[in-house]
Amino acid sequence: MNETQRNEKYNAYIKSKMPKTKAWPSLFHAFWVGGLICCLGEFIKELCLYIFPYMTSLEASNWSSIIIIIIAALLTGFGIYDKIGAYAGAGSIIPITGFSNSIASSALEFKREGMVFGLMAKMFVIAGPVIVTGVLVSIFAGLLYLIF
Amino acid sequence: MLNRIGKQTLIFRNRPRVLGRFSLVGPKEGRGNFGKFFHKVIEDDLFGENTYEKAECKMLNYTITEAINNSGIKKDEIDALFAGDLMNQIISSSFSARTIGVPYIGLFGACSTMAESIIMGACYVDGGFGRNVACATGSHFSSAEKQFRYPLELGTQRPPSSQWTVTGMGCTILGRAQSGIAVESATIGNVIDWNVSDVNNMGAAMAPAAMSTLKAHLDDTGKQPSDYDLIVTGDLGKLGSEILMDLMEYNGYHLGNNYSDCGQMMFTNTQKTFMGGSGCGCGASILNSYIFDRMEKGELKNVLFIATGALMSTLSSQQGNSIPAIAHAVALSIGGKQNV
Numbered sequence: 001m002n003e004t005q006r007n008e009k010y011n012a013y014i015k016s017k018m019p020k021t022k023a024w025p026s027l028f029h030a031f032w033v034g035g036l037i038c039c040l041g042e043f044i045k046e047l048c049l050y051i052f053p054y055m056t057s058l059e060a061s062n063w064s065s066i067i068i069i070i071i072a073a074l075l076t077g078f079g080i081y082d083k084i085g086a087y088a089g090a091g092s093i094i095p096i097t098g099f100s101n102s103i104a105s106s107a108l109e110f111k112r113e114g115m116v117f118g119l120m121a122k123m124f125v126i127a128g129p130v131i132v133t134g135v136l137v138s139i140f141a142g143l144l145y146l147i148f
Numbered sequence: 149m150l151n152r153i154g155k156q157t158l159i160f161r162n163r164p165r166v167l168g169r170f171s172l173v174g175p176k177e178g179r180g181n182f183g184k185f186f187h188k189v190i191e192d193d194l195f196g197e198n199t200y201e202k203a204e205c206k207m208l209n210y211t212i213t214e215a216i217n218n219s220g221i222k223k224d225e226i227d228a229l230f231a232g233d234l235m236n237q238i239i240s241s242s243f244s245a246r247t248i249g250v251p252y253i254g255l256f257g258a259c260s261t262m263a264e265s266i267i268m269g270a271c272y273v274d275g276g277f278g279r280n281v282a283c284a285t286g287s288h289f290s291s292a293e294k295q296f297r298y299p300l301e302l303g304t305q306r307p308p309s310s311q312w313t314v315t316g317m318g319c320t321i322l323g324r325a326q327s328g329i330a331v332e333s334a335t336i337g338n339v340i341d342w343n344v345s346d347v348n349n350m351g352a353a354m355a356p357a358a359m360s361t362l363k364a365h366l367d368d369t370g371k372q373p374s375d376y377d378l379i380v381t382g383d384l385g386k387l388g389s390e391i392l393m394d395l396m397e398y399n400g401y402h403l404g405n406n407y408s409d410c411g412q413m414m415f416t417n418t419q420k421t422f423m424g425g426s427g428c429g430c431g432a433s434i435l436n437s438y439i440f441d442r443m444e445k446g447e448l449k450n451v452l453f454i455a456t457g458a459l460m461s462t463l464s465s466q467q468g469n470s471i472p473a474i475a476h477a478v479a480l481s482i483g484g485k486q487n488v
Contacts, residue, residue, distance in 0.1 A: 018308075098303065101303050105301035108301055112198065
């Protein structure tokens, strides 16, 4: 058995031994927490519309996003959001609150290296790729819209 | 006369002894399985500092100082300090050495550093280059997370094959004496890479290195695993130690009840660390507390301590390299003369 064969055999053996994430419980956790976060967003939007009757639906949505982002950043600072994330996984990463958490947690982690080269430079370490992808995809979608 | 048998094993004919030791762990480790054995459990993992890197350095400094106190030897009589850690440019060790002020040799062996430092220290004492030496290492969960993984507060899920970096330090003082735990021999490992590239499965990457060193040790010394009361690996974790047992079985050696792994034993099942502990401090803190305690009580006479380390960096992993690993073995004994 040469080295490549041995390594392949070993990696196959590891794969068979690796503990797997249980799919159904994870999906359920992600589903209910993610759903709850979305319901909270919707509730804040409805509340805005109820308190400020002249607000348009779009404005209320924006306010709802802003408020929910602030809540997530606060929960990150209090050390609660990472516990929610450990339980819910994608359920708390995919909503806008996950985005808020990724920026706030990086900012907290690197603030000790100074304001400029720590906090400001490292803030988007995790959110950066998401922003780049978002911009690129919207350019692509805009081009499609222009052509057709 | 060469103080070496076989290809990889060093024999310490003057039998350097453990003169003093100290272990320090963080709060989570203190609530783990070995909480009552550690010399000091700290409740604040910042240890009064404002960054985790500074805290790690202060903990290591404290551990080395206390180990020297524990040995009863004056600081002036410590002729060398061998230390290493996980931080880039081993800052915790070097910065500790700055304040301790004894001749210092910095080591990097990732999580294998406890064995590496004891081997270097034993060579130093055995060869008569120093009267007493300090061998130390440690790791901190939060500084390791920052350097190797994600921000602490990021809401991610850890994969079930992952391990938890131990906040823990260990220091052993070696010197010449008539009694006490002796360092009999040591086997220096080769760097082994079986093309595992999953950084969340360190146990699998390091198990072949542990197998290679353990096999070399047994082949060189002509011993069997059953000749040891305890064969203990540093931080292979639950999965890694199962793999090691399988690999040894494949090579014709049976590891029975006398085999265990510090990483696997460190935490309780309810502490959500999945495969257990990892990091330099994992093996270092348990060796310098529980294992040496039991040896001094005479419950364990011959112990083989194998510390394993994964020698990758975040850059090498991002560039698609697999994880090279190393393991060093140290044979410790108490009681009568074993070798020569």
